[in-house]
Amino acid sequence: MSKPLVNRLCVIGVGLIGGSLARALRNAGQVGEIVGAGRSRTHLETARALGVIDRFETDLGAAVQGVDLVVIAVPLGAMQAVFETIAPRLAPDTVLTDVGSAKGSVVAAAVTAFGELPGTLVPGHPIAGTEKSGEEASFAELFQHRRVILTPHASVSSAALEKVRAMWAAAGAQVVETSVEHHDQVLAATSHLPHMLAYALVDTLARMDDSREIFDYAAGGFRDFTRIASSDPQMWHDICVANRTALLEVLERFTDDLGQLTEAIRCGDSDYLRETFTRAKQERDQFCDTGDV
Amino acid sequence: MSKPLVNRLCVIGVGLIGGSLARALRNAGQVGEIVGAGRSRTHLETARALGVIDRFETDLGAAVQGVDLVVIAVPLGAMQAVFETIAPRLAPDTVLTDVGSAKGSVVAAAVTAFGELPGTLVPGHPIAGTEKSGEEASFAELFQHRRVILTPHASVSSAALEKVRAMWAAAGAQVVETSVEHHDQVLAATSHLPHMLAYALVDTLARMDDSREIFDYAAGGFRDFTRIASSDPQMWHDICVANRTALLEVLERFTDDLGQLTEAIRCGDSDYLRETFTRAKQERDQFCDTGDV
Numbered sequence: 371m372s373k374p375l376v377n378r379l380c381v382i383g384v385g386l387i388g389g390s391l392a393r394a395l396r397n398a399g400q401v402g403e404i405v406g407a408g409r410s411r412t413h414l415e416t417a418r419a420l421g422v423i424d425r426f427e428t429d430l431g432a433a434v435q436g437v438d439l440v441v442i443a444v445p446l447g448a449m450q451a452v453f454e455t456i457a458p459r460l461a462p463d464t465v466l467t468d469v470g471s472a473k474g475s476v477v478a479a480a481v482t483a484f485g486e487l488p489g490t491l492v493p494g495h496p497i498a499g500t501e502k503s504g505e506e507a508s509f510a511e512l513f514q515h516r517r518v519i520l521t522p523h524a525s526v527s528s529a530a531l532e533k534v535r536a537m538w539a540a541a542g543a544q545v546v547e548t549s550v551e552h553h554d555q556v557l558a559a560t561s562h563l564p565h566m567l568a569y570a571l572v573d574t575l576a577r578m579d580d581s582r583e584i585f586d587y588a589a590g591g592f593r594d595f596t597r598i599a600s601s602d603p604q605m606w607h608d609i610c611v612a613n614r615t616a617l618l619e620v621l622e623r624f625t626d627d628l629g630q631l632t633e634a635i636r637c638g639d640s641d642y643l644r645e646t647f648t649r650a651k652q653e654r655d656q657f658c659d660t661g662d663v
Numbered sequence: 664m665s666k667p668l669v670n671r672l673c674v675i676g677v678g679l680i681g682g683s684l685a686r687a688l689r690n691a692g693q694v695g696e697i698v699g700a701g702r703s704r705t706h707l708e709t710a711r712a713l714g715v716i717d718r719f720e721t722d723l724g725a726a727v728q729g730v731d732l733v734v735i736a737v738p739l740g741a742m743q744a745v746f747e748t749i750a751p752r753l754a755p756d757t758v759l760t761d762v763g764s765a766k767g768s769v770v771a772a773a774v775t776a777f778g779e780l781p782g783t784l785v786p787g788h789p790i791a792g793t794e795k796s797g798e799e800a801s802f803a804e805l806f807q808h809r810r811v812i813l814t815p816h817a818s819v820s821s822a823a824l825e826k827v828r829a830m831w832a833a834a835g836a837q838v839v840e841t842s843v844e845h846h847d848q849v850l851a852a853t854s855h856l857p858h859m860l861a862y863a864l865v866d867t868l869a870r871m872d873d874s875r876e877i878f879d880y881a882a883g884g885f886r887d888f889t890r891i892a893s894s895d896p897q898m899w900h901d902i903c904v905a906n907r908t909a910l911l912e913v914l915e916r917f918t919d920d921l922g923q924l925t926e927a928i929r930c931g932d933s934d935y936l937r938e939t940f941t942r943a944k945q946e947r948d949q950f951c952d953t954g955d956v
Contacts, residue, residue, distance in 0.1 A: 497880060501884075555873075559868050559871060560868070560880050560881040561885065564864060564889075566924060567888075568888065569939060569940050570924050571857060571860060571917065573942055574913070574920045575852050575853070575946075576943065576946040580845075580849065585950030587810065587850070587853050588853040592853050594887045595861065596857075597947075601940075601944070603937055610928045625918070627867045631859060631863050632918065635903045635907055636911060638904060638907070644897065647894075647900060648896040651894070653868075653869040654865050654893045655893055657875070657879070
């Protein structure tokens with residue numbers, strides 16, 4: 371049998387993403403031992419019982435001992451504390467990556483915790499997930515044919531970058547690289563803004579007088595549209611804080627555009643309405659898969 | 664064999680909704696002959712070739728001759744012209760219903776065309792559909808377990824109301840009744856507002872500099888969220904015009920709420936963010952089906 375890609379893997383935060391990555395690497399035969407780490411013994415015991423991890427530690431410093439790859443899959447708001455806890459205990463050649471939905475704040479947290487960006491750190495973000503959370507929702511196929519965006523810095527070690535690339539490829543993902551700033555702008559537009567709209571829409575309707583009836587009458591389109599409002603509130607709080615600048619920029623653009631659309635409805639500006647809807651339909655049909663998507 | 668519910672049905676506008684209703688009634692054995700009517704001979708020929716209708720007329724006045732039930736399934740903007748064309752040709756006992764997404768404008772168009780609300784008219788709206796359009800997208804099961812909202816007026820004939828109720832029940836739908844005003848408010852909130860947000864979001868992103876990359880990076884949540892932006896632009900133009908007042912009211916509420924959320928992100932108001940996201944998640948989880956919805 372050939373040597374696995376990762377001899378001993380430590381996953382800090384064994385939830386949907388961390389758990390699914392552990393399962394995928396195990397299925398691919400690319401990992402020796404998987405050590406789970408986190409704050410909640412109950413969750414870690416469940417993850418071990420499900421076979422997601424082999425053993426666990428609630429002491430993060432102990433968890434990273436003798437490990438060749440650490441994946442940090444905690445909410446963005448917990449990232450700095452994790453870096454600070456493990457920094458003094460990491461071996462110099464242990465490769466470090468994360469799965470945070472914003473990258474600027476992760477880099478800043480690492481600089482604070484380590485004093486500089488470690489050459490072994492490769493910030494990453496798998497563009498995958500569901501509105502569900504937790505180790506029990508995890509599954510090995512989550513990353514199949516999904517993109518993973520890595521945002522390596524100038525002084526990253528090529529061995530570390532190669533190892534993280536190979537890990538995601540083994541999990542079935544397509545790996546791309548971009549800058550921290552560009553990642554945060556693109557994700558603000560494609561993910562963070564839509565989540566804000568879904569949350570705000572459900573909240574607007576929930577606070578209307580006949581909210582029960584309103585939800586009762588909602589059809590399939592509404593269910594699809596608001597599915598992402600069932601996402602984890604703490605995680606999305608952290609994303610709002612972490613990617614504040616880029617998110618505010620797209621929120622401002624969107625609010626302007628919605629204001630213009632509202633004005634067109636008010637004035638009965640048929641040309642504006644038809645042109646906007648037609649352009650949006652064309653873009654959506656063109657860029658998203660056709661068929662039943 | 665027992666007599667079918669509808670002896671001769673006329674469907675004006677054989678698209679997704681009209682075509683699916685024709686198919687459903689035929690499958691249920693509740694219709695004798697189905698006459699399709701509309702402007703486009705090509706579409707009507709396709710519908711006949713597909714077996715959706717038995718024959719067709721492009722002269723609406725001829726189409727409603729000898730018919731016991733007329734279903735008008737044209738865009739809202741075409742409703743008044745249809746009423747005006749058929750008004751002088753309808754037999755006094757021919758029952759008339761429509762499937763428009765807004766009801767106030769349909770009632771107003773009928774009053775204009777007929778001089779008063781005919782006792783045979785039962786305005787209706789099936790809460791069903793996909794982002795696709797046209798007779799080729801129609802299917803008999805579209806209304807299964809879906810709601811149909813009827814908004815009968817005070818002077819409706821009980822025979823007409825009963826016939827339209829029975830027709831939708833035969834198509835598999837659950838029929839409910841409410842007022843025109845209430846229908847238009849509830850639909851503005853649950854359907855028309857989400858469509859505006861989806862269109863505006865796709866349009867905002869399409870006009871950003873790196874729009875191609877933005878759509879390339881979009882994950883499953885984005886596809887779900889923007890599916891309704893692939894809906895027919897002309898139909899949604901007509902809805903914006905027809906349900907202007909109620910739509911502007913919910914747009915204003917939503918814009919206020921989004922403004923508050925934006926301000927909370929700007930200020931880093933963690934309590935506001937957590938509370939809003941938590942409330943929205945609870946509402947969404949509670950009111951929509953649980954499981955994979």
